[in-house]
Every structure is written in C-alpha cells, then in structure tokens.
Amino acid sequence: GENVEQHPSTLSVQEGDSAVIKCTYSDSASNYFPWYKQELGKRPQLIIDIRSNVGEKKDQRIAVTLNKTAKHFSLHITETQPEDSAVYFCAASPPPPLSGGYNKLIFGAGTRLAVHP
Amino acid sequence: DGGITQSPKYLFRKEGQNVTLSCEQNLNHDAMYWYRQDPGQGLRLIYYSQIVNDFQKGDIAEGYSVSREKKESFPLTVTSAQKNPTAFYLCASSTGTGGNLGNQPQHFGDGTRLSIL
Numbered sequence: 058g059e060n061v062e063q064h065p066s067t068l069s070v071q072e073g074d075s076a077v078i079k080c081t082y083s084d085s086a087s088n089y090f091p092w093y094k095q096e097l098g099k100r101p102q103l104i105i106d107i108r109s110n111v112g113e114k115k116d117q118r119i120a121v122t123l124n125k126t127a128k129h130f131s132l133h134i135t136e137t138q139p140e141d142s143a144v145y146f147c148a149a150s151p152p153p154p155l156s157g158g159y160n161k162l163i164f165g166a167g168t169r170l171a172v173h174p
Numbered sequence: 175d176g177g178i179t180q181s182p183k184y185l186f187r188k189e190g191q192n193v194t195l196s197c198e199q200n201l202n203h204d205a206m207y208w209y210r211q212d213p214g215q216g217l218r219l220i221y222y223s224q225i226v227n228d229f230q231k232g233d234i235a236e237g238y239s240v241s242r243e244k245k246e247s248f249p250l251t252v253t254s255a256q257k258n259p260t261a262f263y264l265c266a267s268s269t270g271t272g273g274n275l276g277n278q279p280q281h282f283g284d285g286t287r288l289s290i291l
Contacts, residue, residue, distance in 0.1 A: 061216070089277035100264065100282040101217070108277075146216055150277045160205070160268055160277045164216030 059084040061149050063165025070137050071173055078168045080147035081129040089150040089160070090130045092121060095167075096143045104145075105132070137172045144169050177201040180265050180283035186291045187252065187259055195250045195286045197265035204270040206248035207280060210234060211262040220263075223248055224270070252288060260289050 060083040070076050080090075088109035093101035107114045107121045107130065114121050118137075123130040134141055148162040181196045199206065205224050209217040219232030223242040237256025242248055248267075252259045266280040 063216075066214075091279060093282075098285075098287075100284050103279050103281070106279060148216075153277055160280060161219070161222070162217075162280060164218075166214065166216045 059087055059149055059151060059161075059163040061147060061163050061165040063147050063168055065168060066166065067169045067171070069171045069173065072137060072139060074137055076134045076137050076141070076170055076172075078132045078145055078147070078170070079129060080131070080149070080165050081127075082149040082163075083128065084149070084151055085125075085128060087149040087151050090121070090123060091148050091150075091162070092132050093146045093148070094143045095146065101146060134170075137170075139172050139174055142170055142172045178265060178267055178281060178283035180263075180286050182286060183284070185286055185288045187288060188291050190254045192251055192253050193259075193288070195252070195263055195265075195288070197248045197250065197283060198246055199248075199265075199267045199283075200246065201267055201281065202245070203267035203281075204245070205268045205278075206242070207266040207268075208232075208238075208240065208248070208250045209264045209266065211264060211285075217264060220250065262287050 063080045091106035094104045095101040105119050105121050107123050118135045120133040144167045146167045147165045150160050150162050178199045187193045207222045208220040211217050218234050220238050221240040223229035229240050239251045263286045265283045268278040268280045
C-alpha cells in the first residue's frame with residue numbers, strides 16, 4: 058500500500074523567510090496530493106492540493122510542486138508570518154475505485170512550523 | 175468547515191465501557207471518514223463509508239465500529255476491545271468520486287478528544 062514520508066518533523070524560521078516541507082510517496086499510481094494546516098487542538102484545514110497532471114500550483118504565498126518521476130512533492134510558503142505557525146500534513150491518494158464513492162488519503166507524520174517574529 | 179459537527183468535544187471512557195462519538199454533516203456529501211490522530215503522528219483511517227448502509231474498514235479498525243443509517247450521520251463507537259483509545263478523533267466528509275470526478279478534498283470536523291478515566 059501507499060506510504061508517505063514527510064520531512065522535516067520540525068521547522069523554525071524567522072518572519073519573512075521562506076519555509077519548505079517535503080514529502081515522498083511510494084505508490085506511483087497516487088494522483089492527488091492535498092496539504093492540510095492544523096493549529097493546536099483544531100481541525101485540519103485544506104490549504105492547497107495538486108493533481109498529478111500538473112507540476113506546480115500557487116495560491117498567494119503558498120505553492121506546491123510535484124515531481125512524479127521522483128515521487129515527491131513539496132509545500133513552499135514565502136514571506137512567512139507568525140500566523141503560519143502550525144502543524145502541516147501532506148497526504149497522497151491513489152485513484153478512487155472505478156465505482157466511485159470515496160478517497161483514501163494516506164497522511165505524512167506532520168511538520169511543526171514555528172515562525173518567530 | 176462549519177458543515178461538519180462532532181460531539182462531544184471531550185469524552186472520558188471508563189474501563190470496559192463502550193463510548194460513541196457523533197459526526198453530523200450538512201454538506202450533502204456522500205462519503206464520510208473517521209481518523210485517529212496520536213501525538214507526533216499523522217492521521218490514520220479507522221473506517222470509511224461511501225454511501226448509506228455501506229462502510230469499510232480502514233487501516234486500524236480493530237476495537238471500533240460504525241453505522242451509516244443516514245447520509246448526514248456517521249457515528250463511531252469505541253468499544254472496550256480498543257485497549258488504547260486515548261487519542262484525538264477526527265471525522266471528515268467528501269463528495270463522491272464517481273465518473274471522471276476523481277479524488278475530492280476531504281473536509282474535517284473539530285474533533286473529539288477521548289481519554290481514559
């Protein structure tokens with residue numbers, strides 16, 4: 058089955074710097090890669106996702122890149138702000154069954170990002 | 175996402191007791207999921223359901239049971255057979271993935287924190 062590894066487990070940056078979190082996956086059939094942000098004691102919130110037919114996607118200060126050949130994808134946050142401090146999770150999803158119905162997301166272990174003023 | 179409501183926020187279980195966690199969604203989503211989150215780990219899938227009266231075991235289903243009698247509701251019971259139930263439990267939902275829709279984003283509730291008394 059799919060396995061997702063996420064690095065680093067903790068990341069500390071100064072406000073205004075960039076932050077990069079990397080994930081690798083094992084199942085070459087996986088074709089959907091969401092990123093979630095989780096603040097302490099709160100629900101994970103989807104911040105960006107990418108499908109395997111695209112190599113990069115941007116949304117303001119957040120971007121995700123995907124390298125299908127190497128089976129890794131990365132989250133890039135530019136101009137970091139203290140409110141970006143949270144745990145970030147990547148996930149990979151193999152194609153849904155032909156009959157449809159559900160996604161199966163396999164999550165990385167998370168990266169705790171601390172942005173210092 | 176305000177459309178997914180989990181209750182209670184905190185729950186305590188006594189030895190030998192079954193407890194039920196509630197999850198309700200008003201997003202008209204077909205698929206619903208239960209995840210367990212332990213400190214320093216990613217989310218692990220317990221059970222999922224793609225349609226009313228149908229559900230499937232995830233990666234860590236032992237000691238848990240679910241039902242899906244209504245589209246809006248997917249309660250999780252933590253049975254006495256689950257020897258290490260202390261964790262943060264998250265419910266999620268997504269639209270169906272039939273046809274060419276492919277994988278769809280999963281949206282999470284606020285979670286229930288379960289502890290042993």
